[in-house]
Amino acid sequence: MALAHSLESHEQEAAGPAHELDLIVNGMHCAGCMRKIERGLAELDGISMARCNLSTKRVHVEWQGSALSDRDILEEMKRIGFEATPFDPQLLATADDQHAKRLLRAMAVAGFAAANIMLFSVSVWSGQASDMDPETLHLFHWLSALIAIPAVAYAGQPFFVSAVKALKGRALNMDVPISLAVLLATGMSLFETIRGGHEVYFDASVSLLFFLLIGRYLDIRMRNRACSAAQNLMSLRAVNAQRLLPDGAVETVSIADLRPGDLVAVPAGGRVPADGDVVKGMSHIDASLVTGESLPERAAPGTAVFAGTINQEAPLEVRVTKSDDDSLLAEIVRLMEAAEQGRAGYVQLADRIARIYAPAVHILAAGTFLGWLAFGASIHAALMYAIAVLIITCPCALGLAVPVVQVVASGKLLRLGVLVKSADGLERLADIDQVVFDKTGTITTGDLKLRTAIGLTDDEMTLARSLAIKSSHPLSRVLAESFSHCPILPLENVEETSGLGLSGKYQGEEIRIGNADWVDVEGHASDTSGIWIRKGQNAPKWISVTDTIKEDAAAVLDYLAHDYRTHLLSGDREAAVAAQALHLKFDEVHAEQRPSDKIAYLERLKSEGAKVLMVGDGLNDAPALRAAHVSMSPAEAADISQTAADFIFQGKNLGPVVKAIRTATFARQLILENFGFAFLYNAIAIPLAIAGFVTPLFAAIAMSSSSLIVTANAMRLNWQRRN
Amino acid sequence: MSALLFLIPVALFMGALGLVAFLWSLKSGQFDDLEGAAERGLLDEPADDD
Numbered sequence: 001m002a003l004a005h006s007l008e009s010h011e012q013e014a015a016g017p018a019h020e021l022d023l024i025v026n027g028m029h030c031a032g033c034m035r036k037i038e039r040g041l042a043e044l045d046g047i048s049m050a051r052c053n054l055s056t057k058r059v060h061v062e063w064q065g066s067a068l069s070d071r072d073i074l075e076e077m078k079r080i081g082f083e084a085t086p087f088d089p090q091l092l093a094t095a096d097d098q099h100a101k102r103l104l105r106a107m108a109v110a111g112f113a114a115a116n117i118m119l120f121s122v123s124v125w126s127g128q129a130s131d132m133d134p135e136t137l138h139l140f141h142w143l144s145a146l147i148a149i150p151a152v153a154y155a156g157q158p159f160f161v162s163a164v165k166a167l168k169g170r171a172l173n174m175d176v177p178i179s180l181a182v183l184l185a186t187g188m189s190l191f192e193t194i195r196g197g198h199e200v201y202f203d204a205s206v207s208l209l210f211f212l213l214i215g216r217y218l219d220i221r222m223r224n225r226a227c228s229a230a231q232n233l234m235s236l237r238a239v240n241a242q243r244l245l246p247d248g249a250v251e252t253v254s255i256a257d258l259r260p261g262d263l264v265a266v267p268a269g270g271r272v273p274a275d276g277d278v279v280k281g282m283s284h285i286d287a288s289l290v291t292g293e294s295l296p297e298r299a300a301p302g303t304a305v306f307a308g309t310i311n312q313e314a315p316l317e318v319r320v321t322k323s324d325d326d327s328l329l330a331e332i333v334r335l336m337e338a339a340e341q342g343r344a345g346y347v348q349l350a351d352r353i354a355r356i357y358a359p360a361v362h363i364l365a366a367g368t369f370l371g372w373l374a375f376g377a378s379i380h381a382a383l384m385y386a387i388a389v390l391i392i393t394c395p396c397a398l399g400l401a402v403p404v405v406q407v408v409a410s411g412k413l414l415r416l417g418v419l420v421k422s423a424d425g426l427e428r429l430a431d432i433d434q435v436v437f438d439k440t441g442t443i444t445t446g447d448l449k450l451r452t453a454i455g456l457t458d459d460e461m462t463l464a465r466s467l468a469i470k471s472s473h474p475l476s477r478v479l480a481e482s483f484s485h486c487p488i489l490p491l492e493n494v495e496e497t498s499g500l501g502l503s504g505k506y507q508g509e510e511i512r513i514g515n516a517d518w519v520d521v522e523g524h525a526s527d528t529s530g531i532w533i534r535k536g537q538n539a540p541k542w543i544s545v546t547d548t549i550k551e552d553a554a555a556v557l558d559y560l561a562h563d564y565r566t567h568l569l570s571g572d573r574e575a576a577v578a579a580q581a582l583h584l585k586f587d588e589v590h591a592e593q594r595p596s597d598k599i600a601y602l603e604r605l606k607s608e609g610a611k612v613l614m615v616g617d618g619l620n621d622a623p624a625l626r627a628a629h630v631s632m633s634p635a636e637a638a639d640i641s642q643t644a645a646d647f648i649f650q651g652k653n654l655g656p657v658v659k660a661i662r663t664a665t666f667a668r669q670l671i672l673e674n675f676g677f678a679f680l681y682n683a684i685a686i687p688l689a690i691a692g693f694v695t696p697l698f699a700a701i702a703m704s705s706s707s708l709i710v711t712a713n714a715m716r717l718n719w720q721r722r723n
Numbered sequence: 724m725s726a727l728l729f730l731i732p733v734a735l736f737m738g739a740l741g742l743v744a745f746l747w748s749l750k751s752g753q754f755d756d757l758e759g760a761a762e763r764g765l766l767d768e769p770a771d772d773d
């Protein structure tokens with residue numbers, strides 16, 4: 001073995017250093033895609049492995065030698081026809097991944113133990129009615145004990161660890177009564193086995209663990225799936241930066257490697273990789289993801305630009321001014337962390353119930369023990385009855401009540417394009433009574449369109465279009481598109497003055513479109529939510545532009561208005577916000593909100609006792625997303641907002657927000673029903689246990705049937721009627 | 724009853740074998756990509772292709 005290993009590593013050295021690369025390939029859908037990618041990459045010289053993972057849409061590539069670079073691999077992928085994005089598996093591997101594997105192993109062990117112990121238990125149960133002799137009975141008990149004890153010690157760990165953690169924090173969670181019941185049932189059964197007694201509960205304790213582990217594992221796996229899908233969405237845009245070297249060459253570096261003073265090239269349509277100042281080029285910057293402002297801002301040498309904004313028109317060269325640690329982003333992260341602390345106090349529903357349930361059950365068990373003693377039973381008999389109470393109340397149905405519903409609900413939402421990222425997201429979403437929306441990118445699409453052009457004659461429209469078509473300025477493009485029904489006239493002397501506007505001549509008359517200064521209008525200098533047009537010496541006319549409201553925004557807000565208070569918080573200008581709020585049913589509208597204003601607003605709502613759902617997409621929303629009771633973010637949102645949000649919804653519409661709220665509300669109802677059922681079950685079983693009628697067979701049947709009913713009830717989510 | 728002496732170890736051994744096989748397959752990554760595994764069945768052997 002050692003020899004083989006050393007040979008292998010020797011071979012590697014001979015071929016040069018080993019490299020590996022992980023890629024996200026969202027376009028991979030079927031066996032054909034996998035084959036294309038794997039074969040295509042294998043054709044490259046030196047590739048030792050190329051393996052696709054269709055579930056996660058990721059590809060792992062390994063190669064020897066330095067003949068190939070990451071870039072070659074990416075180019076080969078492009079040649080085959082797939083858009084691939086490299087990612088760092090270390091960064092994306094969640095702790096949950098490891099946790100899920102541990103749960104799965106524990107589940108396998110518990111399943112094995114449960115099946116084999118059941119083999120003996122069924123024999124014992126049927127043997128009690130027939131002719132099993134005591135020696136065989138004891139042999140079976142001992143064998144059960146030998147399987148159960150290591151299995152409980154291993155598979156019970158997730159519960160024991162969590163219970164100890166809760167107790168250390170002087171709190172109770174569902175794992176406390178679960179751990180106690182499992183340990184007591186196993187301990188008492190062992191004691192009975194040694195004593196040569198008749199009633200052992202090994203099967204109950206191990207199958208309890210098995211059922212609960214299934215629920216937990218499915219829950220965590222569903223969340224992992226959602227999180228990995230969310231990570232894929234995000235890293236699609238984890239762009240590399242194009243760093244300009246002093247000799248004029250361009251090298252591709254990771255954003256993390258940029259240092260203050262570096263010069264980077266930002267292509268038209270590309271994202272600004274780091275905070276910096278423009279040194280060369282003129283363009284417009286779409287900062288809607290960062291500031292929430294819907295209209296693009298002009299960028300010229302000297303303008304400060306922020307990481308994450310989009311360069312719309314022409315290539316820019318940007319001098320990086322800030323490293324990662326002190327960029328705008330870092331400031332937002334600091335605000336987010338502060339906002340985060342407000343959330344720590346949330347206790348999940350199951351744990352809230354455990355806080356009442358656990359002491360109640362333990363008091364009942366103690367009462368049973370004392371009661372039987374008072375009636376003259378022996379200490380041993382009284383103890384057996386008391387433990388029977390603990391076992392029968394063992395919260396199998398309670399432990400499953402939440403996870404099974406969450407699995408079904410998250411699965412359903414995943415199919416609807418909503419990713420549930422946080423463990424308690426669904427529970428929190430069912431709590432809400434107010435909804436706060438961001439404007440740009442959330443309520444609106446961010447695409448500009450013409451709003452009003454009062455008093456504009458056909459003639460002026462035609463001229464406006466003919467002039468606008470010569471420019472690539474975002475506002476010009478809106479004009480050109482909006483007036484596309486007009487013919488294009490041949491204009492003379494067309495000139496564009498950056499930062500002001502366009503001018504041209506038609507039949508000797510000067511036409512100007514541009515800002516207020518350009519057409520000599522007083523008092524509107526800073527208004528960029530539209531464009532002025534002046535023909536000859538006529539009075540200039542105002543054409544206002546707005547961004548498009550999402551198609552179903554009105555319907556969504558109408559729906560929400562029945563049950564929730566709705567707010568609009570925007571970083572955009574007063575005028576732009578007011579214009580759009582007119583068409584939509586909001587209870588409150590606030591414009592020009594900075595990130596800290598948004599947090600303050602949410603804190604105020606919270607202090608009034610409101611439970612707020614925040615829906616937002618921008619960098620400026622990220623702290624607010626963390627400060628809200630629960631939050632959602634569209635898939636186009638800034639990376640950090642997606643990280644901050646509990647839910648991510650895909651698609652161009654707001655409909656998923658409503659669907660998620662409805663699903664969460666229904667899930668809450670099912671969870672409560674499940675709890676109700678678990679209590680009903682206890683109401684019947686506990687008196688029997690106190691009276692001493694419970695046998696191991698009864699316990700086993702009661703426990704599995706209650707788990708099955710709880711699971712079946714959760715399935716109703718899938719049949720929820722569409723509306 | 725003496726059959727039990729023989730049958731019980733056999734049953735337990737087979738159960739344990741299943742458990743070990745599962746843990747091994749888990750460890751060797753066979754559960755990492757269930758969708759891919761399902762689709763790969765449709766692929767031809769490399770030699771048969773082109």
